[in-house]
Amino acid sequence: MTDPTVRRATVDDIPAMARIVTDWEKATGWMQSPYTHEEITGFIRDAFDAREIWVAGAPVEAYLSYDPETGRIGGIYCARPGKGLGKALMDTVKKGRTSIWLHTHVPNEAAQRFYKREGFVEVSRHDGDLHDKIREIRMEWSA
Numbered sequence: 001m002t003d004p005t006v007r008r009a010t011v012d013d014i015p016a017m018a019r020i021v022t023d024w025e026k027a028t029g030w031m032q033s034p035y036t037h038e039e040i041t042g043f044i045r046d047a048f049d050a051r052e053i054w055v056a057g058a059p060v061e062a063y064l065s066y067d068p069e070t071g072r073i074g075g076i077y078c079a080r081p082g083k084g085l086g087k088a089l090m091d092t093v094k095k096g097r098t099s100i101w102l103h104t105h106v107p108n109e110a111a112q113r114f115y116k117r118e119g120f121v122e123v124s125r126h127d128g129d130l131h132d133k134i135r136e137i138r139m140e141w142s143a
Helices: 011-027 037-050 085-094 109-117
Strands: 006-008 052-056 062-067 072-078 099-105 121-126 136-142
Touching: 006 085, 011 037, 011 052, 011 062, 011 072, 037 062, 052 085, 062 085, 072 085, 099 109, 109 136
Parallel strands: 072 099
Antiparallel strands: 006 052, 052 062, 062 072, 099 136, 121 136
16 A cells, blocks of 8 residues: 655655656546646646645655635646545545535546545536647535
């Protein structure tokens, strides 16, 4: 079992978080990101101070980025799904909150199953952003 320790991310964790995203994108058959590993690293670095970012595992194997101003989970990525790290991250971000929302891609059925187990419900579907154009689902959780 992977260490489910969850802690706030530090800037030193940014390269590991970017690698998790890059590897996940390469592993999917439907996500064709136009961004390089370096660009993804920059995106995480640029958002770092404005987000609550949590990491799990030692070394880092998963992370969750939460925007406290909007109540949105901007990303949750696990290098090895099914090890309890996503659940540990989700439990951490839910503490003290009454609602959270997120977007997931329609083809990402495993993520949808996970979010439903975590109490999220689908509220809408819409076109994806400009770079990937993959349909998305808005899901919301309430305590």
